[in-house]
Amino acid sequence: MADAAFYIPAALKAELDALFDGTWLASHPKVAALLRISDKTLKQLGDDGLIRYRLRGRVWRVYAREDIEAYVGAEPCPSTARNAETAPTARSSGTSTSSSRHRTGQVVVFTAALARERARKRSASRLRSES
Known part of the structure; x- marks a missing residue:
């Protein structure tokens, strides 16, 4: 389940519940759709070490719920951050x-x-x- 250190919006929690219903790993395309990013962007995030993935076989990337939650909750959104000093600044x-x-x-x-x-x-x- 979700780590208490991360804030995950309720709507995203519901989507995560639906995605991981009965399984503990999700496919690369399904996670990209959940995060509303392209497959290529998700691959780059994994290559950059920003989101953890596991390999199924030699080439198929799969993601655990806790890894997605860690990615989503890792960095606060600058526009909704409670503390402006700790929020990332726009480049x-x-x-x-x-x-x-x-x-x-x-x-x-x-x-x-x-x-x-x-x-x-x-x-x-x-x-x-x-x-």
């Missing part, structure tokens, strides 16, 4: 929709800004070549 994606030339908080249409910048550089280049 920057590396792309930006504004720049220092725009007012803070102003959203800039990225492609339009890029087109304006390219046009400015072309006109500056033409002016230099005509001189």
Whole structure:
């Protein structure tokens, strides 16, 4: 059953109960569907050591209920964490929709800004070549 250290939402507990009804291991595709992630993402999580799996035979991954609960309950969701200091922070994606030339908080249409910048550089280049 669930470890007391992990918070598992009631809806997910019900889904886990249905998935593990009469068995103690669940297949890779069923666990991916339960977690609402792709098979490939689940495989990567296992490869990265973020979720424990067992091999059935040489290639089939299967998951125990306690391993799924440990994964789900391991890291609090930043938006619902009770203590903001311990919640993980969002990582920057590396792309930006504004720049220092725009007012803070102003959203800039990225492609339009890029087109304006390219046009400015072309006109500056033409002016230099005509001189």
